[in-house]
């Protein structure tokens with residue numbers, strides 16, 4: 001890293017700290033006053049007018065101090081409060097303040113009485129803090145400020161910085177008007193609009209660079225920092241209206257997140273994927289080879305659902321892109337819908353409902369049966385199938401299941417050796433096989449004919465699993481007495497018009513792929529998948545990845561972490577370790593996880609090393625991706 005003879009001038013309020021100190025002081029001193037909220041609101045309004053340059057700073061200060069009614073004794077409490085309100089990225093980058101201590105200044109229109117003790121902990125001595133000072137009366141009440149101080153005047157920071165006559169490039173880091181005018185006046189060389197705590201449009205417009213946190217500032221200036229790559233530079237694109245909590249979780253961690261309500265076509269996605277590090281989708285978006293070829297920065301795909309066949313998993317893997325899904329978050333929702341549909345179909349509730357909506361009263365018991373004692377055939381005894389098995393038994397059904405794998409029968413469920421056996425005996429057949437493309441037309445004319453006369457079929461798995469022409473023929477002929485279908489061979493990318501051969505058939509429940517669409521499920525997914533994404537981006541963990549060797553790594557403490565993804569070819573580990581040995585790295589730990597095609601090796605090492613090793617590791621033949629984390 002190059003150390004340039006630069007000077008760094010920081011603002012205090014809303015930059016070094018997350019708050020405006022006088023607002024905090026007001027909260028404290030006005031406690032118990034009946035019109036407290038009103039006065040605090042007024043103080044904040046005046047503060048903002050001053051920051052944006054809409055009233056003179058002296059005026060803003062005078063008005064606020066009058067409203068504050070503060071005392072000298074309140075200041076200790078204020079300092080204590082402020083200690084807990086240091087900006088997150090300032091707090092995590094103490095190393096910069098230590099190493100560049102001699103070049104860092106604070107110029108603030110706040111007050112030395114509370115700034116000095118706070119910034120002292122960041123190696124900024126009182127003599128490099130330029131701020132106002134309070135005036136007290138004999139009882140210690142704060143009655144004003146030193147009006148002779150340039151910082152108590154309009155554009156006082158310009159005057160203050162001019163008087164300092166700093167040598168070298170002067171960079172100002174702040175959030176408001178009084179900061180960017182130093183740059184405009186030509187006294188500072190660069191202004192960085194600091195938006196970690198507050199985003200002021202005017203400041204951003206006048207900035208050489210908008211810096212959402214100190215990580216970004218340190219990154220663009222190539223200065224020592226706590227984190228290898230600022231998270232705000234990691235772009236996340238979330239499609240298909242995923243729950244807003246996902247946006248919240250990922251933005252809270254510092255990532256730049258964009259939400260799109262619908263899925264995108266291949267062409268649209270090819271356009272949008274450029275520069276994106278993380279893509280979040282549900283079941284509609286196809287992540288094809290063409291999309292992956294256009295993805296120049298992609299690290300992770302998050303499927304905010306169970307199914308992953310919409311993603312070319314192997315191609316993602318060959319590009320070193322990890323895919324996560326949410327294998328259990330909506331399981332219960334699908335199961336509850338299946339239970340509801342079994343009952344609705346058996347009782348012919350939908351035909352009765354349609355009749356009465358049409359103004360027809362048709363009280364009848366024909367084609368209306370209890371589910372108790374009836375045979376339920378579950379095809380696919382996985383997470384959904386098993387949970388459905390338990391609930392169906394609880395309402396008195398006899399459960400049969402068929403699965404290609406050997407599965408433990410829960411409760412009294414009975415395994416069927418063949419699909420035909422299950423179809424022959426079931427009153428209701430419900431499909432919960434996985435979204436494997438080999439399951440296309442799994443239920444066709446032959447299978448429907450193997451079902452009992454008057455039986456019902458439920459498909460909550462994938463549309464292509466059932467031959468829709470055959471199903472509609474079986475319903476029209478009366479072979480089947482009803483069906484519930486949630487998934488279709490072709491589904492629209494956004495809400496709107498939709499057509500299916502099954503429309504208008506009696507005792508057929510049609511839903512628009514909402515098996516997993518409950519508030520609870522979407523909320524669960526919005527926690528589960530972002531956690532997996534963050535765990536991979538921040539630490540390299542691949543636990544529960546669907547296309548990648550899984551590894552749970554120990555916590556990275558005081559070390560740099562090299563993540564090397566490569567084709568699993570003979571001799572590659574030896575090459576990696578040869579490079580590490582050549583550069584004499586002090587290795588704290590090394591972890592390896594492989595499958596037949598891919599190797600993922602993680603090396604934790606001491607922070608001090610020759611950075612040329614990174615280039616050497618990237619150059620190793622068959623390297624797919626390489627990242628450094630700290």
Ligand SMILES: NC(=O)C1=CN([C@@H]2O[C@H](COP(=O)(O)OP(=O)(O)OC[C@H]3O[C@@H](n4cnc5c(N)ncnc54)[C@H](O)[C@@H]3O)[C@@H](O)[C@H]2O)C=CC1
Nearest residue numbers: 307380381382383384403404432433434435460461515516
């Ligand atoms: N409608 C909706 O909104 C939702 C649909 N789903 C779909 O539900 C399906 C099941 O989900 P999970 O239970 O979580 O999956 P899972 O992977 O836990 O279970 C699937 C089971 O099907 C079995 N299987 C696969 N192919 C088979 C075949 N040809 N014959 C017999 N058994 C076969 C597997 O061995 C496995 O036990 C998936 O297709 C998923 O995409 C999941 C959530 C919501």
Ligand SMILES: O=C(O)CCC(=O)C(=O)O
Nearest residue numbers: 282283305306307516517
């Ligand atoms: O809710 C979705 O978008 C898809 C639900 C689903 O089919 C799944 O989780 O596999």
